[in-house]
Amino acid sequence: MNIILFGPPGAGKGTQAKKLVDFYGIPQISTGDILRANVREGTELGLAAKSYMDKGELVPDQVLIGIIKNRLKEDDCKKGFILDGYPRTVPQADALEAILDEIDKPIDIVLNLEVPDEVLVGRISGRLMCKCGASYHTISNPPKKDNICDICGGEVFQRVDDTADAVQNRLDVYKKQTQPLINYYKEKGILVTLDGTKDIEVVFEDIKAILAKFA
Numbered sequence: 001m002n003i004i005l006f007g008p009p010g011a012g013k014g015t016q017a018k019k020l021v022d023f024y025g026i027p028q029i030s031t032g033d034i035l036r037a038n039v040r041e042g043t044e045l046g047l048a049a050k051s052y053m054d055k056g057e058l059v060p061d062q063v064l065i066g067i068i069k070n071r072l073k074e075d076d077c078k079k080g081f082i083l084d085g086y087p088r089t090v091p092q093a094d095a096l097e098a099i100l101d102e103i104d105k106p107i108d109i110v111l112n113l114e115v116p117d118e119v120l121v122g123r124i125s126g127r128l129m130c131k132c133g134a135s136y137h138t139i140s141n142p143p144k145k146d147n148i149c150d151i152c153g154g155e156v157f158q159r160v161d162d163t164a165d166a167v168q169n170r171l172d173v174y175k176k177q178t179q180p181l182i183n184y185y186k187e188k189g190i191l192v193t194l195d196g197t198k199d200i201e202v203v204f205e206d207i208k209a210i211l212a213k214f215a
Contacts, residue, residue: 001024001026001079001080001108001109001211001214002080002081002083002100002105002106002107002108003020003026003080003081003082003083003107003108003109003110003111003211004082004083004087004107004109004110004111004185005017005020005082005083005084005110005111005113006110006111006112006113006178006181006182007112007113007114007115007196008113008115008120008170008171008174008175008178009120009124009167009170009171009174010115010119010120010121010123010124010167011113011114011115011120011196012113012115012196012200012203013084013113014084015200016111016113016200016203016204016207017082017084019200019204020082020207021082023204023208024079024080024211025079026076026077026079026080026081026082027076027077027081027082028081028082028084029068029071029072029077029081029082029083029084029086030084030085031064031067031068031084031085031086032085034067034068034071035049035053035059035064035067038067039053043067043070045063045066045067045070046067048063049063049064049067061091061092061095062095064086064092065092065095065096065099068083068086068096068099069099069102069103072099072100072103072105073103077105080108081105083096083107087181088177088178088181089177089180089181090180090181090184093181093184093185107190108190108214109190109191109192109210109211109214110185110190110191110192111192111194111207111210112182112191112192112193112194113194113196113203114193114194114195114196115196115197116197117168117171119197120167120171121164121167121168121171122139123137124162124167125158125162125163125164125167126138126139126140127158127159127162128142128143128147128156128157128158129156129157129158129159130149130151130152130154130155130156130157131152131154132149132151132152132154134149134150134151134152134156136149136156143156192210194206194207194210
């Protein structure tokens with residue numbers, strides 16, 4: 001099955017994507033990951049992307065779609081894939097549809113995790129990090145000692161982009177980018193919106209029920 005996964009920051013998209021990968025054995029394709037891989041490997045498209053990245057510019061759609069096309073042709077995508085972080089605009093969605101038609105891998109379903117802004121702000125603004133990589137949450141998973149990492153004893157901190165104001169700004173940008181895509185795929189009849197406020201396992205069971213007809 002070929003899936004596009006949408007969800008605002010803090011909706012649990014990454015968690016659900018990982019569970020889908022483990023359960024169905026299909027790869028999660030993140031544009032950021034494959035961009036970095038192509039740059040690291042020095043592919044022709046990777047070098048083209050690097051020339052823009054080095055100047056702090058956005059990688060043009062034609063370069064990005066070429067990289068995605070090559071990735072979708074790889075053997076691990078034969079049973080399907082999960083597109084995460086792409087498309088972000090309607091022109092990107094049009095370009096994606098063209099290459100998927102070309103390689104005969106149409107999108108089966110677009111899963112949209114929906115969570116109210118106030119819940120998302122609470123989820124994200126409560127996050128705490130440690131330099132060792134450990135993560136915590138002030139409410140759901142606080143460190144045993146205030147502001148001290150359970151693992152390394154270092155001081156935990158909040159990322160600058162996880163403050164309430166910064167989170168709301170990120171959500172506003174996401175909605176501005178994504179709403180046209182929600183409408184785009186709704187019109188195609190392949191969009192399913194799920195309640196992302198439920199427990200992680202309940203959301204995953206909801207997703208599996210939806211995907212059962214494609215498996």
